Amino acid sequence: MFGLAVRSLRHRTGGFVASFLSMFLGATVVMAFAALLDTAGGSGVDDVSEETLTTMALVVGGWGLVIVLFAVISTMTLSVRQRAGEMALLKSIGATPFQVGRMIVGEAAAVAVVAAALAILPAMGAGRLLLELLQNTDQVAEGISYGFGTAALSIGLGVTFLAAVSGAIVTARRATKQRAKEAMTAVTVEQARMSRKRVIAAIAFLAIGLNCAILTVALFDDKGIDAMQTAGQASIWFSIGLALFAPVLVRAVTAVLAGPLRLLGGISGYLAVENVRRRTQHMAGALMPIILFTGIATGTLYMQSIENAAPPAAGSSIPADEAQAIETLNFVVVGMLSVFAAILVINTLVAATTYRRREFGQQRLAGSTPPQVLSMVGMEGVVLAAAGVLFGSIGSIVTVFPYSLARTGELLPDTTIGIYVGIVSTAAVLTLASCLGAARKAIRVPAVQAVAV
Amino acid sequence: MPEHDITSAAEALRLVQVSKTYGTGDNPVRALDDVSLSLAAGTFTAIMGPSGSGKSTFLQCAAGLDQPTAGRVFIDGAELTGGSETALTKFRRQRIGFIFQQFNLLPTLTVLQNVTLPLRLAGKRADRKRAIAILERVGLGDRIGHRPAELSGGQQQRVAIARALVTNPSAIFADEPTGALDSRSARTVLSLLAEAVREFGQTVVMVTHDPVAASYADSVIFLADGRIAGSLDRPTAETVAERMTHLGDAVTLRPAVGE
Numbered sequence: 001m002f003g004l005a006v007r008s009l010r011h012r013t014g015g016f017v018a019s020f021l022s023m024f025l026g027a028t029v030v031m032a033f034a035a036l037l038d039t040a041g042g043s044g045v046d047d048v049s050e051e052t053l054t055t056m057a058l059v060v061g062g063w064g065l066v067i068v069l070f071a072v073i074s075t076m077t078l079s080v081r082q083r084a085g086e087m088a089l090l091k092s093i094g095a096t097p098f099q100v101g102r103m104i105v106g107e108a109a110a111v112a113v114v115a116a117a118l119a120i121l122p123a124m125g126a127g128r129l130l131l132e133l134l135q136n137t138d139q140v141a142e143g144i145s146y147g148f149g150t151a152a153l154s155i156g157l158g159v160t161f162l163a164a165v166s167g168a169i170v171t172a173r174r175a176t177k178q179r180a181k182e183a184m185t186a187v188t189v190e191q192a193r194m195s196r197k198r199v200i201a202a203i204a205f206l207a208i209g210l211n212c213a214i215l216t217v218a219l220f221d222d223k224g225i226d227a228m229q230t231a232g233q234a235s236i237w238f239s240i241g242l243a244l245f246a247p248v249l250v251r252a253v254t255a256v257l258a259g260p261l262r263l264l265g266g267i268s269g270y271l272a273v274e275n276v277r278r279r280t281q282h283m284a285g286a287l288m289p290i291i292l293f294t295g296i297a298t299g300t301l302y303m304q305s306i307e308n309a310a311p312p313a314a315g316s317s318i319p320a321d322e323a324q325a326i327e328t329l330n331f332v333v334v335g336m337l338s339v340f341a342a343i344l345v346i347n348t349l350v351a352a353t354t355y356r357r358r359e360f361g362q363q364r365l366a367g368s369t370p371p372q373v374l375s376m377v378g379m380e381g382v383v384l385a386a387a388g389v390l391f392g393s394i395g396s397i398v399t400v401f402p403y404s405l406a407r408t409g410e411l412l413p414d415t416t417i418g419i420y421v422g423i424v425s426t427a428a429v430l431t432l433a434s435c436l437g438a439a440r441k442a443i444r445v446p447a448v449q450a451v452a453v
Numbered sequence: 454m455p456e457h458d459i460t461s462a463a464e465a466l467r468l469v470q471v472s473k474t475y476g477t478g479d480n481p482v483r484a485l486d487d488v489s490l491s492l493a494a495g496t497f498t499a500i501m502g503p504s505g506s507g508k509s510t511f512l513q514c515a516a517g518l519d520q521p522t523a524g525r526v527f528i529d530g531a532e533l534t535g536g537s538e539t540a541l542t543k544f545r546r547q548r549i550g551f552i553f554q555q556f557n558l559l560p561t562l563t564v565l566q567n568v569t570l571p572l573r574l575a576g577k578r579a580d581r582k583r584a585i586a587i588l589e590r591v592g593l594g595d596r597i598g599h600r601p602a603e604l605s606g607g608q609q610q611r612v613a614i615a616r617a618l619v620t621n622p623s624a625i626f627a628d629e630p631t632g633a634l635d636s637r638s639a640r641t642v643l644s645l646l647a648e649a650v651r652e653f654g655q656t657v658v659m660v661t662h663d664p665v666a667a668s669y670a671d672s673v674i675f676l677a678d679g680r681i682a683g684s685l686d687r688p689t690a691e692t693v694a695e696r697m698t699h700l701g702d703a704v705t706l707r708p709a710v711g712e
Contacts, residue, residue: 267573271562278561278600362557365518366567366616367546367574369539448518451557 031156072167209238224313235299294392361450550617607638
């Protein structure tokens with residue numbers, strides 16, 4: 001089966017681009033930060049520098065594991081779902097679910113090894129830049145020399161491989177649980193309800209986020225940057241909770257937008273509404289990364305912006321130099337999250353749209369002009385972007401408001417709206433560009449060919 | 454529908470020296486070779502031929518789904534001219550109805566929504582009453598709220614027939630409409646097509662390789678190697694099958710002659 005995995009990889013490189021990209025970027029970031037551990041272990045490193053270096057490496061490494069895991073599950077699930085027919089074929093010629101699962105895990109493992117190996121060189125450079133940045137901002141002593149060794153390699157390769165394989169195992173379990181027949185029909189008939197497990201998990205994440213928000217106000221009022229300990233997490237947990245509720249949210253937003261879309265969008269609006277209603281599961285998959293991106297980026301960046309504008313607090317237990325390290329960390333984590341969220345948004349939407357090639361063909365044969373198809377896809381994108389931005393913003397509130405309250409005594413932060421506008425337009429542009437770009441490509445094929453099975 | 458009256462000699466479809474060549478360079482494939490024909494409005498014509506005879510290419514060129522390499526195509530007197538995909542689509546949805554082997558209904562829409570879709574796409578009022586009347590006519594009056602996935606193949610194909618009829622097109626093109634159906638559903642579908650011609654004066658052009666399906670038509674036109682190889686009026690399954698057998702002979706003999 002591993003041989004099959006390798007052959008399968010060689011023949012459909014395109015399907016693995018997103019998985020590869022997220023593993024490669026993840027490996028680069030994790031390895032670059034893990035190099036800080038090697039640097040910290042070098043000779044002549046003072047205690048403060050060592051602590052800064054170690055904290056950074058562990059925090060980013062931990063988040064890296066979570067993010068790469070999530071990205072791998074998401075991208076692999078899509079590539080497997082698109083090959084439902086092939087999986088069904090394998091089963092019909094006698095492959096057991098275990099063998100199919102081993103093929104999926106084998107593919108992921110092979111991609112992970114290549115991605116991590118290719119990440120070594122860029123990670124060495126990135127780690128050096130990182131150290132220079134820390135030294136230039138006086139967070140780490142000047143004299144310390146850069147190290148890239150066992151820690152960087154073992155953590156970088158280990159985290160990537162672990163995330164890829166566990167992501168693939170989750171994917172394989174999902175894929176093989178489906179019967180062949182279901183795999184073929186899953187696209188048209190989808191169960192509208194969320195599983196119990198998912199609802200419980202979503203509520204738990206929302207509760208943790210809310211708890212962090214309350215703690216921020218209750219424990220860290222006037223304690224300065226200490227409040228970040230809880231405030232920073234609040235939007236992350238809350239956004240994850242909201243993202244898990246994505247199918248419900250898609251339905252809610254569609255219900256609100258259905259009227260205006262039909263009124264303003266004509267036939268394309270009408271079709272967009274019907275499609276979104278019938279495909280909540282698909283839409284939810286694309287909505288999740290948009291919510292996470294908007295929620296976490298807005299929450300973290302505004303938290304930092306409030307901090308930078310606020311007067312120093314008397315009750316803070318964190319010295320100024322450490323505060324700066326935290327700022328750097330905040331930006332790194334947000335930057336990393338944003339890049340991954342962008343990959344996921346693009347990958348999910350492009351894959352989902354390309355997958356609809358046949359449906360677009362059928363629609364064109366029924367009399368849709370290409371502009372009608374595109375405007376339908378565009379309006380679906382508008383629903384997605386609107387829902388993602390709306391609930392992402394709600395997700396960020398649990399960080400922004402409590403932090404502002406704790407730091408300045410005001411609920412609404414007195415900082416620029418520019419960051420928010422930037423985040424929202426990035427989310428909207430990513431969503432629409434991915435949908436429309438993929439749809440344009442999908443309808444370039446003659447309709448008769450597109451519907452041929 | 455006076456303009457489609459059976460007694461009028463109006464022409465629904467006319468092909469003038471239509472050719473279609475695939476591929477370029479040393480090895481071009483001539484899928485359609487100088488085909489000319491004229492079909493009167495209110496007729497049911499079957500296009501038959503062995504695999505690779507150009508049946509599908511014929512349908513695609515005649516119905517404006519593909520551009521012929523040479524020649525002209527007229528639907529109800531209007532010429533199909535090369536233009537943007539948008540212009541071609543508008544031409545098609547005004548004058549042509551389609552029925553495909555794989556039904557090609559939109560999975561997210563209900564039966565009724567699928568049937569009114571061509572009207573809506575053309576910016577016309579979605580005439581629910583008319584759509585429901587046609588759906589009742591094809592025996593699906595009680596299924597209008599179902600999705601295609603909840604219907605059998607035969608039922609889906611009847612929805613497709615209703616969808617093709619709803620715009621009252623100049624011609625309906627059917628591409629192997631019974632190819633994916635069991636024989637009982639196939640008979641129902643073919644009878645409905647024949648009724649559309651006899652009772653509503655519709656023009657139906659059906660590509661098929663099944664002699665039984667062809668026997669429902671008023672006449673059969675045979676294609677071989679991209680050329681018209683004869684025709685047959687008032688066909689029966691037996692006469693069609695016999696002609697097909699000899700067409701097959703001709704095709705297998707041809708390379709030997711060429712050598």
